Amino acid sequence: xxxxxxxxxxxxxxxxxxxxxxxxxxxxxxxxxxxxxxxxxxxxxxxxxxxxxxxxxxxxxxxxxxxxxxxxxxxxxxxxxxxxxxxxxxxxxxxxxxxxxxxxxxxxxxxxxxxxxxxxxxxxxxxxxxxxxxxxxxxxxxxxxxxxxxxxxxxxxxxxxxxxxxxxxxxxxxxxxxxxxxxxxxxxxxxxxxxxxxxxxxxxxxxxxxxxxxxxxxxxxxxxxxxxxxxxxxxxxxxxxxxxxxxxxxxxxxxxxxxxxxxxxxxxxxxxxxxxxxxxxxxxxxxxxxxxxxxxxxxxx
Amino acid sequence: xxxxxxxxxxxxxxxxxxxxxxxxxxxxxxxxxxxxxxxxxxxxxxxxxxxxxxxxxxxxxxxxxxxxxxxxxxxxxxxxxxxxxxxxxxxxxxxxxxxxxxxxxxxxxxxxxxxxxxxxxxxxxxxxxxxxxxxxxxxxxxxxxxxxxxxxxxxxxxxxxxxxxxxxxxxxxxxxxxxxxxxxxxxxxxxxxxxxxxxxxxxxxxxxxxxxxxxxxxxxxxxxxxxxxxxxxxxxxxxxxxxxxxxxxxxxxxxxxxxxxxxxxxxxxxxxxxxxxxxxxxxxxxxxxxxxxxxxxxxxxxx
Numbered sequence: 001x002x003x004x005x006x007x008x009x010x011x012x013x014x015x016x017x018x019x020x021x022x023x024x025x026x027x028x029x030x031x032x033x034x035x036x037x038x039x040x041x042x043x044x045x046x047x048x049x050x051x052x053x054x055x056x057x058x059x060x061x062x063x064x065x066x067x068x069x070x071x072x073x074x075x076x077x078x079x080x081x082x083x084x085x086x087x088x089x090x091x092x093x094x095x096x097x098x099x100x101x102x103x104x105x106x107x108x109x110x111x112x113x114x115x116x117x118x119x120x121x122x123x124x125x126x127x128x129x130x131x132x133x134x135x136x137x138x139x140x141x142x143x144x145x146x147x148x149x150x151x152x153x154x155x156x157x158x159x160x161x162x163x164x165x166x167x168x169x170x171x172x173x174x175x176x177x178x179x180x181x182x183x184x185x186x187x188x189x190x191x192x193x194x195x196x197x198x199x200x201x202x203x204x205x206x207x208x209x210x211x212x213x214x215x216x217x218x219x220x221x222x223x224x225x226x227x228x229x230x231x232x233x234x235x236x237x238x239x240x241x242x243x244x245x246x247x248x249x250x251x252x253x254x255x256x257x258x259x260x261x262x263x264x265x266x267x268x269x270x271x272x273x274x275x276x277x278x279x280x281x282x283x284x285x286x287x288x289x290x291x292x293x294x295x296x297x298x299x300x301x
Numbered sequence: 302x303x304x305x306x307x308x309x310x311x312x313x314x315x316x317x318x319x320x321x322x323x324x325x326x327x328x329x330x331x332x333x334x335x336x337x338x339x340x341x342x343x344x345x346x347x348x349x350x351x352x353x354x355x356x357x358x359x360x361x362x363x364x365x366x367x368x369x370x371x372x373x374x375x376x377x378x379x380x381x382x383x384x385x386x387x388x389x390x391x392x393x394x395x396x397x398x399x400x401x402x403x404x405x406x407x408x409x410x411x412x413x414x415x416x417x418x419x420x421x422x423x424x425x426x427x428x429x430x431x432x433x434x435x436x437x438x439x440x441x442x443x444x445x446x447x448x449x450x451x452x453x454x455x456x457x458x459x460x461x462x463x464x465x466x467x468x469x470x471x472x473x474x475x476x477x478x479x480x481x482x483x484x485x486x487x488x489x490x491x492x493x494x495x496x497x498x499x500x501x502x503x504x505x506x507x508x509x510x511x512x513x514x515x516x517x518x519x520x521x522x523x524x525x526x527x528x529x530x531x532x533x534x535x536x537x538x539x540x541x542x543x544x545x546x547x548x549x550x551x552x553x554x555x556x557x558x559x560x561x562x563x564x565x566x567x568x569x570x571x572x573x574x575x576x577x578x579x580x581x582x583x584x585x586x587x588x589x590x591x592x593x594x595x596x597x598x599x600x601x602x603x604x
Binding site: 034053072120143152154170173179233255259268 | 318319320322323325326327329330331333334336337338340341342344345348355401404405407409410411412413416417418419420421422423425426427428429430432433434435436437438442443445448477480485534538540541544545548559562563566567572575576579582583586587590
């Protein structure tokens with residue numbers, strides 16, 4: 001019952017095909033008092049939104065002695081990357097970076113494959129237990145890991161996953177959002193396609209692997225971006241699972257610098273900026289997929 | 302004879318196609334679901350009735366944890382603070398992205414694409430780093446904000462040592478980090494509203510303000526529901542952001558529920574007790590979700 005009412009929500013937000021509506025620009029750009037007013041308000045807000053990140057970025061290029069020197073200056077007097085080199089080498093961020101990348105990439109590969117198969121089954125097969133299981137998957141969006149941390153920790157420990165990278169990879173493979181995305185997409189693919197392939201003698205697995213999966217390429221890419229984003233920025237699983245500092249991911253490592261008695265701001269600023277680089281690159285490359293993504297329930301994992 | 306074979310064989314093939322094939326497709330998800338949701342969920346429920354401390358065999362103590370919990374001042378403090386944070390955060394996390402989205406899709410807006418990228422940028426940043434960025438902005442003796450206040454000859458504020466101001470910074474940081482995603486949801490929904498509705502309304506002489514209240518807002522209903530529901534759950538389990546922003550400080554003033562559970566469960570190794578707190582939080586989340594869905598259902602019946 002709980003879930004029935006959520007089901008319409010994802011579709012209602014944006015049906016898949018409509019998501020890629022391109023913005024039709026007005027033919028002529030005329031400046032009226034209304035357009036000046038609204039543009040000013042929006043751009044003023046945009047500046048406010050940009051300010052913290054600009055200030056943060058510029059600060060990361062200041063030498064330690066300038067960070068707290070009054071009067072504060074927007075730009076560094078002496079530009080330096082010493083914070084970056086210290087973070088990368090002495091504070092081991094090269095290692096944390098590799099750990100995070102490994103976990104994020106491996107999880108993402110599994111997430112896409114597993115979500116595609118599960119979403120396909122939900123969309124194209126009619127067994128009664130599939131409906132029950134679908135409701136269960138929906139319920140996981142209501143029951144985040146944060147809420148059952150203590151027992152989750154025990155499960156991880158009893159499975160022998162404690163303090164391994166596998167311990168942050170395996171539990172993160174299944175996501176309700178990924179499953180929904182594929183389910184919604186495969187529902188739009190006509191059943192006749194399957195029927196025709198069946199008549200041609202293709203097995204069910206073959207139909208999925210060589211017809212359906214290639215069709216769903218855009219969804220796979222979108223989910224891959226989202227999954228990488230969730231995993232790269234995840235804090236809760238690495239916090240629960242990792243104890244050995246050598247296995248730390250960036251988020252846990254950053255938290256450990258903040259947790260120190262005296263925060264080394266110079267390293268902290270640079271290390272934080274380093275941690276942003278992959279996501280910024282992905283954004284620049286895949287902007288189209290991210291900004292036009294078919295927004296579904298629970299995309300925030 | 303041959304007919305019986307045929308009629309027997311057909312159901313088998315059907316059985317394979319209807320049940321075995323989807324089982325092959327979903328088995329991985331099922332196993333993961335069982336191990337990482339059902340198991341911890343039921344184990345948590347069991348532990349909440351024990352005095353388990355992470356080692357040895359859990360000893361069943363009945364309702365003791367719950368009784369202690371309801372007399373625990375720290376628990377109430379965390380719960381109330383979480384409610385306060387949620388009650389303040391949800392409306393802000395709803396109104397600000399909506400405001401931005403409406404202006405961005407407005408026909409009066411110039412440079413909307415570039416502005417959208419600026420608003421979207423914080424989405425790329427993890428809650429941990431969002432916390433660090435705002436901690437850096439609001440440092441009491443070295444922060445940008447206090448420095449600007451000083452320049453303007455205004456009194457500086459104790460952003461970190463005053464509990465309520467620290468909560469205010471949490472709200473700011475949370476809104477900043479959360480705007481992007483919600484804004485995209487709203488933009489997608491806004492673009493799906495047929496233009497003809499607005500054209501008809503303006504022919505009838507409805508002002509843009511009136512059009513917003515009578516056309517836009519009602520048609521955004523499904524999205525609004527989603528945003529409020531996700532926002533409530535998100536605020537109730539806020540954790541990573543606070544870990545780096547103020548670590549629940551000053552003192553323990555801004556320790557929210559998840560941090561409370563984490564502290565009791567891991568720093569004090571009281572798994573049983575923390576599980577009881579977990580179950581209470583889970584119950585609250587379920588009640589909130591059900592109430593919101595009820596409201597949503599009732600509303601759509603009327604509409």
